[in-house]
Each structure stands twice: as C-alpha cells, then as structure tokens.
Amino acid sequence: MAGARPTVRRRRVAAKLVEFRERAGKSPQEAAERIGCHRTKINKIENARLGISLGELRDLLRFYEVDEPAVVDDMVSLAQRSREPGWVQRAGLARPSFTDFIDYEKSADYIRSYQSNLIAGLLQTPEYARAVLSAPPSTLGHEEVEALVESRIKRQEVWECADPPRMCVIETEAALRLQVGGRQAMRKQLEHLESMAEHPSVEVQVIPDRAGAHAGLSGSFVLFGFPNPTYSDVVCIEHRTGTLYMETQEETAEYTLIFDSLRSIALSPGDSLDLIAQVRQDL
Template identity: 40%
Template sequence: MQHGPAVRRRKLGEELRKLRHAAGLTSRSAGALAGWHQSKVSRIETGASGVKATDVRLLLDVYEVDDPRLRTLLETLAGAAGGSGTPWWYAYRGLLPPEYRDFISLEAQACSVRTLETSVVPGLLQTPAYARAVTRATLEDLPEATVESLAEVRITRQAVLRARDPLKLRVVLDEAALRRQVGGPRVMREQLRELVRSARLPHVRLQVLPFSVGAYVGLASSFVIFSFPNTSDLDVVVLDHLTSSLHLERAEDREVYSAAFTTMQARALSAVDSLDLIATLMDDA
C-alpha cells in the first residue's frame, strides 16, 4: 500500500512499458528516439522518478499512440491536466493536500466509480449545506472562509455527473448515513431530496444497506474504486482515513474490493426500494 503519487508513477510506468513493447522498441531505442539516455526511460517505467506530462506526450508520440482518451489518462496520471489546460482544482492547490488533489484528478478521468459509504453521503451527491456541515465536523476550528472553499471544491467535483459523457456512479450507502442528522433536520431533508433526484439519473445507481442486514464486509471502512477506459490495469481502490488516503493498485487488492462491492450490492435494497426508504425518511424528517 502506498500513497497516491507513488502508485500513479508506478502504474504510469507499467502502462508506458506495455506500450513500448507493443511498439517493438527496447528502452535504449525508445530513449534514442526521444533524445534521452536509456536510464531515463527505465526510471520512468519503474516509477523511480516523477515524469512531466510533456515527457509522457513525447513517449506516446514515439510509440505512435493515437487514442485520445488513453493519452489523456496517462497525461493525467503524470499530474497533468489531461492536455486541456490547467485543471480547475489547481486554483485550490494551497488549500488541498496532495492526496486530495490526486483523488480529484483520478475522479475527473475515471469512467466509473463504485463507492461504499458507511457514515456520510458521498461527496458527489452532497448538497452545499451538507458539505459545509461535514467539513466543520471533521475538520474542526477551520476559518469559515476555508470551510466555504472546501465545500465549494466538493460541489464543483460533481460536474463529472453532468458532463456530456458522465461518470457512471454506483453507490452502496449504509442506512446510518441517511438517519444521521448532519447539519440538522432542514439540511438533512434537502440532502435526502437531493439523493432522490440524483438516484434517478440514468448513470447513477444508489442502493441502501439497511440495518436489518447486520454486520457486513466493509462495515469498518468506506472505500472507492476508480475504473478507467481502455484498461482495467489502471483501476485504483482508495481507502480514506482522517488525515490521509491509501491507494491500492495490486490486481489481488482490486479483485477483493470489487468482489466485496458486488456482495454488498446483492445484500442491499434494490434501487427502487432504496428510493422508497429515502422518501419515507424524508417525510419523517
């Protein structure tokens, strides 16, 4: 297990090595075509050093990779903006820790996300008032201006659900998150109303794990699984902690968490029954 930047370097290096092999090039010949020493290619492929987006673009040109989505993804893994200029979260770079910026960039380039939340509504489905309340509670003693900015970041992230090619979102949500009065009754009523609206989007599926299922795998830890176009080798599991995040990228880890998510979907209420439960709680709030 490593933190996000190290994982991304290694995954980027693995993918670039596959592309070099597909192009029929040795690391020496690839370096020569790029105008580099062989050792630079080797360092990039092993994840031993960081790599600039411009270097990634040069290697992709050398390997004759034309797929725009694959190029965008690999440039983003290098910390770039996916070839489309400065990413929006760059404006918050002094506020957001590197792990969170890395999380946002993965989210922005993913084609689908599966998430288990055991205590709060997922950030992609939060209302501004709920986001502010969660931020105040989890990061105490912050200036109000900072709370507002962090909530603004969370709401801006939701643009991935409104894009022309929107993110496919699958959520399994513990019933506890629906009943916990974050921000008070008024905030929760609006949050529940927003969950109903979001869950009716064709690319969003929300299922509730009711209290009646008892204990379940994943109860002690929320997680997010990012999946990307073109290759499942770039999928990442993210575990959130109070002060940091851990990224899991080994195939066996991804398989375990994917299987756990599928199991929890089977144990959760159907999407229709989940909406009925949320509507009932909204009426009672």
C-alpha cells in the same frame, strides 16, 4: 521497473504529459525525436508503464512550451516521487492533498462507492458538505471550509460531461438517518440524493438496518475503474489525515468482492428510492 504496476503519481505524470503534448499539437514521434528515443518509449511513458528521467521531463516540457514555473515544479516533484509507494499519502502533513483522488474521479469510467456513515461526496449538497467539514474538532477556519465546499461541489461538474462515469453508490440506512447539518439540511440532502439516483449514470442502493452484520462494517471505500486497460483498479480509503490507495490485484479483488457482497444485501434501486423518500418524510 518498467514492468511494475504504475503508481498513483506516475499515472498523473503520464496523463499530464499526454495533455501537454496534445495541447502543443505534437505527435508521439516528434516527442521521441526530441529526447532521442524510440516512439515505443514515449508510448510506455504516456501509458505509465515506464518512468521518465528528470532531464527528459524538463526537455519535453520545454518542447511542449510548458514554461510556468509552478507547473514545471509540480511535474518535477511528481516525477521525483513517482517511485515512492503510491498507495499512501503519509500522515504528518498539515493539510494532505486529495489531488490524486480528484484526478481519479475525473478519469475513471466506473466508480463504486460504499459509504457507511455519510452521503458520497459526489452526491452531497453544499449545506451537507459544510456541516461535515466543520464538524468538531475541526480546526479549519471559515474561509478554508468554504474553499473545500466549493471544491467538493465543483467536483460534481463531472455529471454535466457528455460522457460521465458510471457510478454505483451503496449507502447505509444509518447514513440516511444521521442528521448532518440539522433536519432542514438533511431533508434537502435526501431530496438531492433522490434526484441524483434518477441520473442515467448513477445507481443508488441502500443497505437497510435490518440487514445486520455485513462486509462493510470495517468502513467506507471507493473503488475506481479506468478505461485505459493498462491501469489497474484503485481502492481509495479516506481517513482523518489523508487517503490510503491500494492498487495490487489482491487488494482490488478483495474490495471488489466486498462491494459485490454489499450490493447483494442492499435494497434494489427502486426500493432504495422508496426508503430514502420515507426517511425524508420522517424528518
């Protein structure tokens, strides 16, 4: 339905079509004339408010001179699956793709991340990430682990952009004290966390152990906000075999409430930095 909330995959189709059209130097009006529709339809497709037929998609890709078979196949596959529930990548896949999650990191203008056990992925060092990815009973081979570490670190290039997203990270004291990769690796990770907390777009707060029971005990999550007003917030929860996406207003409102509650009991950014430094010195 045209009025339904855009799914994860429809958003990706829309974003890629805009990218291809602009790269080809075509206007929305030219795209509309190509497939024989009104310009408003192109606007709705590019805002993910309306799906696109496979015939129209293939025609636009030819018009935009997108002729790499792998790219075309990926776009067709995304369009075919765009009406499936976008909030779940099903278990059963040997290596679930986190492409949607990475795309959200790139396109979001506000990222709220609560981490109960680990340092947030966008703030991890290579050594820390390697230890996380290879933790037993991991079945990943050395090359697979290294490829994933490289990918995770490459995601951090977002902080080098001219207009990086605003990110608020809430960590638990337990996550700071968990010696992932050993004492030396953890010291280096905490040093990096302190450094990133000084980044103008990053805010880090820590929930101290003494806070007791709180709303985050059910687990970690990331809440993405987007500059496009037609895109609702998205909650992402990573698990062992994939990623759960939640996009309804009720779901995102609930997690916004949880995040705000966690912020209220966390230490201030300044006091959080002091605690991070203290934990690092204790190692």
